[in-house]
Amino acid sequence: MTSRDTTPRRSTPRRSTPRRTLLKGTLLGTAAALVPAAAAAATRGSAAAPAGTALRLPAPTGPHPVGLRTVHLTDLSRTDPWVGGPRQVMLTVLYPARTARGCPRAPQLTRDEADAFAELAPLVHEGLPAKGTVDWGAVLTHGHVNAPPLPGPRPVLLYSPGGGDSRTLGTHLAEDLASHGRIVVLVDHPGDASQVELPSGLRYTVLRGEPDPATFHTMIDTRVADLRLVLDHIPDFLTGIAPEAPAIGIYGHSAGGTAAVYAAHHDRRILAAADLEGYLDLDDLGSLDRFDRPLLLLRTDGFDGAARLERSWAGLPGRRALLTGAGHWSLTDxxxxxxxLQTAGLVTSATRTALVGTADPAVNVEVLRHRVRGFFARHLL
Known part of the structure; x- marks a missing residue:
């Protein structure tokens, strides 16, 4: 695939996605390829950081172990607005498993993704450690590769990450939802995501700082179409996981929250939506005044875009929730x-406050999980 940047082109969301699409369902690599990587990550720790600073994701709280697989979609009917060629999307599918015995835990990032992220991290989020300081590839998820699924029908939740972030930064919330009986599909949007490993190789973000309005509109247009593509193919890539047509919800962070709500606005298959601090003022994508499905609007008290956010949410019939002592990225991993990283002396207190606030991280993690889990439990059977 071509890796050159091009000028973003505006596109208008369509009501339906043509079916000229290629789908590849794979495990995260293959079991044979992943076992050495997972084993190495488990024993290596965070080799580049001071002793005792290995990074860990909070464990899920539900009764079920979590299974994991990845899926690659190619939409032959749509041109990628960033680099040209057919549009490609990568997914991580998390689901409640019958057992995790004999199934390795997956790393949060593949080795190539981790190397790329180590270089991009301080550029995407000012103040994160420089390359060579943290071994991001040592972070393990709680998802077990190709674990046998728990039998029974399950609601499905789609997740769209924030602009400049990859799908992997929504792991802890998704794993918790899966451990409580949901199927969660983490969606990467190549081009604006920091890095995405496709079968053809790594794709890097085209963003350089905050996107201008035209670029932001292209991001959201593209994401809405990506999410529609995923909706079209849920029956295909959930074969063997979900036995029947599921109830579908959607949630997203920041630009992903924006895309999630507009995707729900245009597609009746989505029965409930949660917006984790995403603006909803893109009127050319359709007025949300008559949005008629359950809607969760969750924000932090430390977001510097709070004034615009509140204006864009005004009048919407959503359930409101506030995370206190928190920053914008408290809604991610x-x-x-x-x-x-702050405890290890690798980020300053000012960086921590700007990114995630000052509250006890365990408290905010649990509040976020409780709010999102409870919302979908009420509205998706």
Whole structure:
């Protein structure tokens, strides 16, 4: 695939996605390829950081172990707005497993993704450690590769990450939802995500700082179409996991929250939506005044875009929730990772406050999980 940047082109969301699409369902690598990587990550720790600073994600709280697989989609009917060629999307599918015995835990990032992220991290989020300081590839998820699924029908939740972030930064919340009986599909949006490993190789972000309005619109247009593509193929890649047509919800962080709500606005298959601090003022994507499905609007008290956010949410019939002592990225895995980096002396207190706030990370992680889990439990059977 071409890796050159191009000028973003505006596109208008369509009501349906043509079916000329290629789908590849794979495990995270293959079991044979992953076992050495997972074993190495488990024993290596965070080799580049001071002793005792290995980064860990909070464990899920539900009764079920979590299974994991990855899926690659190619939409032959749509041109990638960033680099040209057919549009490609990568997914991580997390689901409640019958057992995790004999199934290795997956690393949060593949080795190539971790190397790329180590270089990009301080550019995407000012104040994160420089390359060579933290071994991001040593962070393990609680997802067990190709674990046998727990039998029974399950609601499905789609997740769209924040602009500039990859799908992997939504891992802890997704794993918790899966451990409580949901199927969660983490969606990467190549081009604006920091890095995405496709079968053809790594794709890097085209973003350089905050996107201008035209670029932001292209991001959201593209994400809405990506999410529609995923909706079209849920029956295909959930074969063997979900036995029947599931109830579907959607949630997202920041630009992902924006995309999630507009995707729900345009697609009746989505029965409930949660916006984790994403603006909803893109009127050319459709007025949300008559949005008629359950909607969770969750924000932090430390977000510097709070005034615009509140204006864009005004009048919407959503359930409101506030995370206190928190920053914008408290709604991602940074909530758990950044305080550990501060304890190790690898980020300053000012960086921690700017990213995730000052509250006890364990408290905010649990509040976020409780709010999102409870919302979908009420509205998706």
């Amino acid at each position: 940074y909530a758990a990772l950044v305080p550990r």
